[in-house]
Amino acid sequence: MLQQGALSGLKVVELSDQVAGSFCARLMGDAGADVVKVEPLDGDRYRRSGPFPGGYPDPEWSGMFLYLNSNKRGVSLDIEAQGGWAVFQDLVAAADFLVVGENSSKIERLGLRRERLAETNQGLIVTSITPFGLTGPNSSYLGDDLIAISAGGMAYATPGIPDMVGDPDLEPPLRSNTDMAGYLAGVQGAVASVAALLSRKIQGVGCEIDLSIQETVAAVMPFELAHASYHEAKARRPEIFGVMPNAYLPCKDGYVVVMAVMEAHWRNLMDLADNPDWAQLEVFSSGVERARNWDALEPLLLEWTMAHTGAEIAQLAQDRGIPCFPAYTVGQMVDSPHVIERGFMRDMEGPGGEKFNLPGYPVRMERTPWQLFRSAPKLSEHTSKVLEEWLGYSAEQLEQTGV
Secondary structure, three states, X not given: OOOOOXXXXXXXXXXEOOHHHHHHHHHHHHOOOEEEEEEOOOOOHHXXXXXXXXXXXXXXXXXXXXXXXXXXXXXXXOOOOHHHHHHHHHHHHOOOEEEEEOOHHHHHHHOOOHHHHOOOOOOOEEEEEEOOOOOOOOOOOOOOHHHHHHHXXXXXXXXXXXHHOOOHHHOOOOOOOOOHHHHHHHHHHHHHHHHHHHHHHHHOOOOEEEEEHHHHXXXXXXXXXXXXXXXXXXXXXXXXXXXXXXXXXXXXXXXEEEEOOOHHHHHHHHHHOOOOHHHHOHHHOOXXXXXXXXXXXXXXXXXXXXXXXXXXXXXXXXXXXXXXXXXXXXXXXXXXXXXXXXXXXXXXXOOXXXXXXXXXXXXXXXXXXOOOOOOOOOOOOOHXXXXXXXXXXXXXXXXXXXX
């Protein structure tokens, strides 16, 4: 039986064509808010991006769309037409939140700033998530996840494989295989929105949240930014991480992450490796020295890691109090006993009631646990219902709006 969520009773309108805005609104829906996603008449772009079962495109079966939009209802409007804009304004006037995931030029052109929208709703909280923010020289620039990762400095701050180019200063920027920047910004947007809700309770009025995806990326790199402030900002050498080992190391069946940065961790790691003579060398006497001489240390460590599987190394290390874990593939993560026991992967329903697995909510709330309130909407599925419930539209009004 479904229970109320932490945000039950609150209304959210989402207008987004990117991951960040959609994920922000999804997190609010996961917490029980009534989220209404406003799509263009031909549907959200992620309906067409897949992945699709069997590789056959179907706008109702895009795995990306289904994940980003569960626990939402769907409304289709042409907000650039007079009638569609009027309906959209009515929805916003009835909402607690408007989550906008667009570029700032479109936000300005459509009049989606809170200053205008609050004329009919002083309590409205507008969370605008854009590639570069609502102000500044680059505010009108378009951007996606790769651009945000690059503009935020993360692509060049991510250690690569210097051996591929022979010189770490010449390494190309690396890219994430996920929409990392978008998901980070979505989380920040949800947190900021709830903080604004608390502020509204005290102040009595809503506010506008200006969230830059570029700045969201930069905000999770305090070490690299401090390093650049204190020293010349260099390319991705291991010493930028301060102390070593804190790295992926090849092992018998893939890679393992070893984080022996504290001296106690290092001593215990050397005990596991049978205390080789080289461990006493001055060049490996501290974490900083080990970072400076990582090119010499890494092959020595590999003599030990290559003799064991990642799981074996992780168990040995964890038993000695050393942070360590195998580098999982997605499949290994999904099938791991730990993830299965915690129930992170959830059965969700497709448009025809078919079951499939997607990640659930990573937060466990004691009194208001995560629930699948509803599956991702079919195109236009809830348009009439939402306009009736939220706005009290009659059958005649629905006919007049053409929805």
